[in-house]
Amino acid sequence: MRTVQEEIEKTLLRLNSGQVVKVHGAGRTDAGVHAYGQVIHFDLPQQRDLEKLRFGLDTQTPDDIDVIQVEQVADDFHARYQKHRKTYEFLVDLGRPKNPLMRHYATHFPYKVDFSVVKAAIKKLRGTHDFTGFTASGTSVENKVRTISRATVEKDDKTGFLIFTFTGSGFLYKQVRNMVGTLLKIGNGRMPIDQIDRILESGDRSLAGPTAAGNGLYLKEIIYDD
Amino acid sequence: MRTVQEEIEKTLLRLNSGQVVKVHGAGRTDAGVHAYGQVIHFDLPQQRDLEKLRFGLDTQTPDDIDVIQVEQVADDFHARYQKHRKTYEFLVDLGRPKNPLMRHYATHFPYKVDFSVVKAAIKKLRGTHDFTGFTASGTSVENKVRTISRATVEKDDKTGFLIFTFTGSGFLYKQVRNMVGTLLKIGNGRMPIDQIDRILESGDRSLAGPTAAGNGLYLKEIIYDD
Structure with missing residues (x-):
């Protein structure tokens, strides 16, 4: 079974020269459930151009995954534990x-x-x-x-x-x-x-x-x- | 490649005790094209209860095919050649x-x-x-x-x-x-x-x-x- 998280992590691995990047989502969705507004966070070792990063993630992930927006957040931001x-x-x-x-x-x-x-x-x-x-x-x-x-x-x-x-x-x-x-x-x-x-x-x-x-x-x- | 026509003909074959029934559609749709309002006609050797026929066709065809309505038409009706x-x-x-x-x-x-x-x-x-x-x-x-x-x-x-x-x-x-x-x-x-x-x-x-x-x-x- 493919998961969105795995697909994004695979793509981040490539974009990050083979270094593992762990993705944290705001919540899980069961198989068959759709997500228009999922939010994830991850840490990268260096500064990136945000629009280039978004474009890379959007186009290099499979066709059924969209990356709509990328923002830089505070170091202590956590997609799941931040109040929402x-x-x-x-x-x-x-x-x-x-x-x-x-x-x-x-x-x-x-x-x-x-x-x-x-x-x-x-x-x-x-x-x-x-x-x-x-x-x-x-x-x-x-x-x-x-x-x-x-x-x-x-x-x-x-x-x-x-x-x-x-x-x-x-x-x-x-x-x-x-x-x-x-x-x-x-x-x-x-x-x-x-x-x-x-x-x-x-x-x-x-x-x-x-x-x-x-x-x-x-x-x-x-x-x-x- | 599956076609809607084949799936319906397979189901009609079963519903018609193994006798072949040929389906004629109003028009073809290319692969990937969707049809909400396709009309087909076919000839059956004997009279059937129309709602039972519709229900049988609808439920015995695969999940991506719906049979919405069945009507009896004149013997010379042709889904494709009748003016529409x-x-x-x-x-x-x-x-x-x-x-x-x-x-x-x-x-x-x-x-x-x-x-x-x-x-x-x-x-x-x-x-x-x-x-x-x-x-x-x-x-x-x-x-x-x-x-x-x-x-x-x-x-x-x-x-x-x-x-x-x-x-x-x-x-x-x-x-x-x-x-x-x-x-x-x-x-x-x-x-x-x-x-x-x-x-x-x-x-x-x-x-x-x-x-x-x-x-x-x-x-x-x-x-x-x-």
Whole structure:
């Protein structure tokens, strides 16, 4: 399995005359998940022209990787540990049949969804909660309290797709996919809206819906506080 | 190389107890070109429930093929020879760098394009013309006069992509890709607008721009006159 990190490290190795450069990303994305707004950092032994570096990385990495911008940062900057907010998007193709050209870029949900019910349910996820019930069981992170500042759902007029957007200070493993899986189940009428309250209160993963497939998930943007 | 036609014929063979069924499409699409609105016809030896047939074809063909609708037609209907209008769309990613997730679904043109110039140039393609200068040389079709009833270009606000739309009674081999390649060259300032008149009048392929890559091209809709 290829990873974006490996591909960039391979290219940096070449650009850095064979010296190993270790890349640190703001977060990992599961296989099949897309990233428009990933941020990485790495240390180079000497000063480089930033646009030349960006161009080299962009053109020498494979065709499915873009390097959009390169900036010099403080020595102690860390893509992962520096405080930031992440925005994820999740696309759901409600079509029957699905759009075959989007099969790797949206999750297909070929069942009825009451949009107004999903809109009402998603509001309950906003704010600061213990999201234990929405993460994969057995994750090593101790503190599962996170703050979601934006949780919205829209319907794309042109495609009919649902577009979920979540912004937060941090997300637990599979949290977005579990939230979307739960919201779709609620929208489909197979779970009451207030079950979200019970999942948040109890931390019981088994009360939540299934994990939505990763192909609809996009890491859209990362904004650092400073 | 897999073809959509072969995949559907393989599935029909199974659904038809091993009896060969020949599929006729309204038109061919080159490798890498997408089809949302292809129409095919075929003959079956006996009456079938149409929705069951559609469902069988849709679910038993590979994941990248959808069968959206099945209708019974007159015995003498022919998807290709029955009079119809086709609509093609062509997506151009002007981004620098391109959107990597759209690399198979839009043609990348990382150069400046004056949108108002393209808008003025595309008008010249509307109407009835001899399109010899916009087809691949050596095509066997004798009559190269075609009528284009719609030729428009829009800019997608969200993606910044150019969306070309062409509707016509018929298109010659590579005509749309050659028209787009020429329009982009004009928009980039490397060819004057009125060169379109000269290409149409002379039928000289060498005056036109390069053939745009097929990955941006979509057969969008086919509408039969009756």
